[in-house]
Amino acid sequence: MTNPEPDPLDSFAEAADRSAHALIAQAFFGLSPLTIAQSFTDWGLHLASSPGTQAKLAAKGARKTARLVRYAAERSTDPAAGPAIEPLPQDHRFDDPAWKQHPYDLISQAFLLQQQWWHVATTGMAGVSRHHEMVAEFATRQLLDMAAPTNFIASNPVLQQRIVETGGRCLLDGTAHWLEDVGRLVSGAPPAGVDAYQVGKDVAVTPGEVVFRNELIELIQYAPASGNVHPEPVLIVPAWIMKYYILDLSPENSLVRWLVGQGFTVFMISWRNPDAAFRDFDMEDYRKLGPQAALDAVTAITGAAKIHAAGYCLGGTLLAIAAASLARDGDERLASLTLFAAQTDFTEPGELGLFIDEAQLNLLDSMMWKKGYLDSSNMGGAFQLLRSNDLVWSHILSTYLMGEREPMNDLMAWNADGTRMPYAMHSQYLRQLFLNNDLADGRYCTDGHPISLSALRMPIFMVGTERDHVAPWRSVHKLHMLTGADIRFLLASGGHNAGIVSEPGHPHRHYSVATRAADAPAPTPDEWLAAADRQEGSWWPEWGRWLAAHSSAPAAPPPMGTPSLGAAPGEYVLQR
Template sequence: MRNYKRRRENDPGEDGLTSKQEEAGQGGARTSAFDPKLIEPYVVKDPETLAVNVAKAVENLGKAASVWLAPRERGEIVDPLSEPMTELVKTMSKVAEYWMSDPKRTLEAQTHLMAGMFGMWTKTISRFSGDATEEPNLQPLKDKRFADEDWQRNPFFDFLRQAYVILSEWAEKMVTQAEGLDDHTRHKAEFYVRQITAALSPTNFVITNPQLYRETVASHGANLVKGMKMLAEDIAAGGGDLRIRQTDTSKFKVGENMAVTPGKVIAQSEVCEVIQYEAATETVLKRPLLICPPWINKFYILDLNPQKSFIKWCVEQGHTVFVISWVNPDERHADKDWESYIREGIDFALDTVEKATGEKQVNAIGYCVGGTLLAAALALHAQEKNKRIASATFFTTQVDFTHAGDLKVFVDEGQIGSIEDRMKSSGYLDGSKMAAAFNMLRASELIWPYFVNNYLKGQDPMPFDLLYWNSDSTRMAAANHSFYLRNCYLNNNLSQGKMEIAGKTLSLKDVKIPIYNLATREDHIAPAKSVFIGSALFGGPVEYVLSGSGHIAGVVNPPDKLKYQYWTNGPVAGTYEDWAATAKETPGSWWPHWQAWVEKLDNKRVPARKPGGGALNAIADAPGAYVLARV
């Protein structure tokens, strides 16, 4: 019975539709007969004005094309689109080879597709002919892209939607059911299919999106005029590459309404500034707190505004908070590798903390790749008998990259070699490349909705601090980025005890200090299972905590917002699935739970400290100069 149900979910029945498609309202049995009044909003009432505006839109599109072509004609951009397309074609050709190599398999694939299409076509014809024998069911669809009711009510758009869903599901099955693919090729193929189907969704085109069609008719094409103007502006802002605006950037300024927790820059190296924040309590915890953020984005994700600031909250709990603000590297930093970032970043910050407070030990926090660097530093410190970090907290940090998610799609010897060749000339990887990769991981949320709203609807995006931070990308120093890709994503050296830094081979088993390891349930960058597996690699006690939401919102979750939840389940043991199945759920933020964990380690307090103490003078007010450098 179970096998029959599974087949029925994925294989078409007599009507040519799978049970999943029927449940999603993709069968005509759940739609009403055709009502001619439904076409009224789509009738052009002022063709002359529409024609004029379409001409203006085409003119603006021509300007966008000129802005795109200009830097390429000048030789300033030599990164052709052919490179990723070549990778896509090479990957998908391996899938096609499986299905085309055997005539029987080719027929099977065609039959599966045609059965679904024929069933859907038959029911659509019945609707156009006025067959009202079926009861309508216009319940909202789960896919937010098809929220407009005309995706079901209007038979033309209903047909497009159903055809798209059937084709998308068919394309996905062609990958999942193809045999003989290695795991990496299959992963890439699944990723590329999702990118293609997301791009070709009928919601992304004026003629095939009912809401866009109606708005274009109602505004006589004025939306397209403004949209194409915005397209030209965004290509110009990207220096010849499209930089889709996801928020109103005019509403934010770092140091004025973002990253405003009071503090001072008290030290500076070639790779970082060290910020110490002013105390907000009369007494503070004796052991200072040092935060090591990722260098792929800027540190102020932890200090977006006073309401969301983890840094401000920590200060208010009595921590003396120090934060590493990484430099936005250029050609001068080409040779800065992981050893440089440890010595001139983490170790430099530890020296600064000791000078400013007199304390020889700190509690440390590492976020994402900043946490991976911190873990490597801890393993190196263990061999060097350096005990200055007494406890470590990791936010969404991977030390084992076996299950590293969709970012692994971009990592193989050929692609890394191509990235390294690109970095040789400049000494760094442009931040827009990483930003584009991260956006592709969630293209249906971070690319296409903004493409539609900005360029087809002609709407300005709403101000959103998180998306402003997301667009404030940073460059990656060549040596540092190459080391990261090869040692973590490609070869997984840290987890296997093979990573070499400063002439030493690192082992995480040497790390005996207490660790608080935070994962987020919906993380697409550092999956919760990947973080869980990494927890078992350390040699000391590990508190694994799972937070609701994703890579950012699951971390930046102030207690007073009463959002999400977190799970705990004692020591890390067994599989992630078993741990999660029996974990205890607690509503709200994990921040107080972490604070209790820190204070249980050491809750001694001393009088509040001033930035720099008596040993170091302030260089600048927080957030400093390094964070202000934009790509």
């Protein structure tokens, strides 16, 4: 049977549909209104057909109302009476003593009780799909956070006191901050204060040279800081969703500078910031032109037989893919593998999974198809929504109502220096890894052949962070179930970024660590946590000791790559 002739309307229909979907994506900040509608329809119909659940929720509402009335009565006679409900540990909106005064105590208590009721109402509904439940609960939480009494002058005693103390000046200052931020956003200028952290001058200043360049990466080799170094160099693969210098911030909190000081030769990949011309670059291009090309360059420059490889976030996922591909092909150059907050199994990706379903990916595909890439602002908006209390509403309150602009620091300046994602790569990444979980399930292919994470037999060091909304540590931990390699897993305090930038001497840091020996049974996350050794301080020395234990005795440092293509930080990191 011959193939039918292509319909001439096919290309028109695709272009029209994608253009319409791209407009919808822009109007809804990259979120799919269809996913939200489907989720609330699923939840609402199941609730409507569940009289028992309706009765339970009505009873809970009545009990919470009674708790609030009882609290009000007790407070009228005893100002020291305990609250009807305590905020969640991470919720600090009502910490100020002013919220304990009447009537604001009733306002805050009523809000917290309502928030708790809605959480119960939108979770645990029999018959509702897990994804729809998560979306409904998340969307409801966003609406409640938007309507929180802290966001309004009439219901926020702390804000009222600030207005009185400043004679209303704080509102004028806040308006000025808002106008400045809007102007910077419209003009494409970076946020206020970023200019104090210039790349190559204030951050990313560890001495080094660009020793290799292709159309996608520059490879930086850092100058030795000690007489002798371990013969096995360390190749770091950062995520291309971010600029590499989160690992080389200010001199006092630079992981690269610290690692060089421990007697290691360090190489760093610096990814190009792609534009529409890179729309067809896919995951294979990133593997071959990224870690594969860098590994070959490090081998040629140093002559080392073995190399330590470390990957951060998305870079860690790509490094795991590259390492499994090398293992399949009999390439044994990797002495060890280190993964910082990097997932390899995406069955439980945390709240980021809220943005991953067919409807959502169709919208993102259309937005990227039109531009050729996904802009960093779209990704940043999604990450902010995951922590809207901390990153959206508290910012609006403090900056635009209180009139107090938070001082810029190096990590905040780095976070504002976003990158773009090529259309083909990002679409493939989201579908194959997040949506279909091809890597963990053995369906992911490189060079046309499947790879298996079970082929990873080199020693592995993994870092998860306690408050990671991007790569939850329990998801990161799943590599234990996919390979029998010796794995030293470390859980650090902090979040996805601040938990990794955890230099020695940083206050209030701690970590837990334990090793699963090669081919030993894989512990569950809870079993691992119960057996782990808790330590105070930075986790960096723990990793340094592990690297040293898997390295040879120090010797003279290898030569710097020649010819130099320019001093670090290079050209690609400066691209806007």
